Amino acid sequence: MSDNTLFAFVEATATKFGIPGVAVGVWADGKEIYACHGVTSLDNPLPVDQDTLYQLGSVTKTYTATALMRLVAEGRVELEAPVRRYVPELVLADERAAAEVTVQNLLNHTAGLDWGIIVDTGDGDDALAGYVAKMAELAQIAPPAARASYSQAGFNLAGRIIEKVTGLTFERAVTSLVFEPLRLSHSFFAPADVMTRRFAVGHDLGQDGTLSIARPWKDTRGNNPGGGVASSLADQLRWARFHLGDGRAESGVGVLPAEVLQRMKEPTVALRASTLGDAIGIGWFLRDVDGVRTVGHGGSAYGQFSELLIVPERNFAVVALSNAGPDGIPFNQAVVRWVLEHYLGVIDRDPEPLPYDEARAREIAGRYEIDAMTLTISVEGAGLTLEVLIKPEIRAASDTELPADYAPADIGLLSGGTDEYIVTSGGLAGQRGFFTRDDSGAVVGVDLAGRLYNKVPTATE
Structure with a gap:
């Protein structure tokens, strides 16, 4: 595989999606390959390279998770221990939980x-303690260990x-x-550390079809454990x-025992x-793709998007960073x-x-919500659409300016009678989820991107 072939694909795809600046890296056959294209910002453009911070x-x-597992390996934290052993002041909406x-x-x-709470607890060293103190206001959607539901608040805790x-x-x-x-010399939390280096700025697509700078540049300090790192392509590889x-x-310095590192991927x-x-x-997150186990995680932050995927059995990794929404995803x-197809x-x-299926469509149509967002599924002609909006309030x-909403996208139900669906258009294309029913068989929730949105009853329900 020619490095020029990768660069040509990255350049063409960034142009197709209208992304100002992208950085892609591959670890294959014992070497690092970089393909960077475009600029850090439309307003103040600098070329993107492997050391640009995203x-x-x-x-x-x-x-x-890795930092916490170091503490586990050192015997300072137990995975199965109650959180209150370490944070005794923890108060949640459900005392048993x-x-x-x-x-x-x-x-x-x-x-x-x-998912989380929308709160700014300041830039001081007590920001995270302040966030955790607010967690009593967060809804408990299930008992602990009952189901998986993606939670920013959980990682902040x-x-x-x-x-x-x-x-x-x-x-x-x-x-x-x-x-x-690990000598990650281009990885930081504080904007003061970032601003003295070359860094990418996020962009959002407006209703007029033009990109504008996404502000603020970074989320609050209280959200750092769930989403606060700025890092470079080189550091990500x-x-x-x-x-x-x-x-x-x-x-050669030991950071984690090999068995602990492996445990994280099980x-x-x-x-x-x-x-x-x-x-x-x-x-x-673990996923089997075409018979191969992959390990990865994605992220989004104010018009910036990241993807990191490793394939342990092939000693392979790919990183993609982009700076415009919603098409960065x-x-x-x-x-x-x-990359998976052409390298592996x-x-x-x-x-x-x-x-x-009109009957099934009518059954699942409705409004669903989490703390800060609504998800609406509507019947549009002979099809279904899904719209995700930040609540007006x-x-x-x-x-501060919040990320743009996702425009209505088409969805389709999947086979097997499992209440599973896939988004087939728009910025969420390819996203999958499923509907939850109560004991009577009525649809009461929908999962999207690992988050449970509960159905809002109508006047007739």
């Missing part, structure tokens, strides 16, 4: 916590465990436990190589009809699929939806 969004969760939720429940999204056990701020602890021993290895840094809970994967390990996915011969295809209460 917001990683939720790929940060792999760092939080607060008493029973374990460290592992946080790391594999089985804590039963809703995991970050607070790291603070309590180490006596350091979360950021200082991750730097000491992960960044420094170094991070991937560590997780493909034996737990030692390139210098299934802890199965996922159903999820684009995220077939199962969750510890901080990773399909750009990253297209790149990852192309692994084909990743979406399942074909069933023909439209959340937008009105925000002091």
Whole structure:
């Protein structure tokens, strides 16, 4: 595979999706391959290279999980221990859940916590403690260990465990436990550290079809454990190589025992009809693609999108970073699929939806919601559409610009009578999910991107 062939595909795909600046890296056959194209910002353009810093969004969760597993390996934290052993002041909406939720429940999204809370607890060293103190306001959507549902709040709470056990701020602890021993010299949390280096700026697509700078550049400090790292393509490939290895840094220094590193990539809970994967390990999503096990995580943050995928049995990794929404996600996915096919011969295809069924469509149509967003499924002619919006009251209460909403997209139901579906158009194309029913058989919820949206009853229900 020619490096020029990869670059040509990346350049053409970035142009197709209208992404200002992208960075793609591949680890294959014992070497790193970079394909960077475009600029950091439309307003203040600089060329993107392998050292340009991008917001990683939720790929940060792999760092939080790894830092916590270092504490597990050192005997300072137990995965099966209740969180209150380390954060005794924890209060949740459900007292039984607060008493029973374990460290592992946080790391594999089985804590039963809703996605998160929209709150800015400041930039001080108490920001994460302040976020956790607000978690009593967060809905408990299921008992701990009952099901998987993706939770930003759960990982922020995991970050607070790291603070309590180490006596350091979360950021200082991750730097000491992960960044420094692995020599990740282009990975940071603080904007003050980022601004003295070349960094990408996110962009959002407006209703007029033009891109504008996404603001703010970064989420609040209280969300750092779930999504606060800014890092470079080169550092991301170094991070991937560590997780493909034996737990030692390139210098030979042991960071994690090999068996602990392997444990992170083993299934802890199965996922159903999820684009995220077939199962969750510890901080990773696991998916079998064309008979090959992949381990990965994606992320989004104010017009910036990241994708990290490793294939342990092939000693292979791919990283894709992009700086415009909503098409940064399909750009990253297209790149990852192309790389898998052309470097490994692994084909990743979406399942074909069933023909439209009006009776089933009417049954699932309706409005669903989580704390800050609504998901509406509508019957449009002889088809179904899905629309995801930030709640108006959340937008009105925000002091900053929030990401643009996703335009209505087509969805189709999948075979097998499993209440599973796939999005077939728009920025969410390829996303899969399923509907949840109560004991009477009525649809009461829908899962999208690993999050459970509960159905809002109508006047006739």
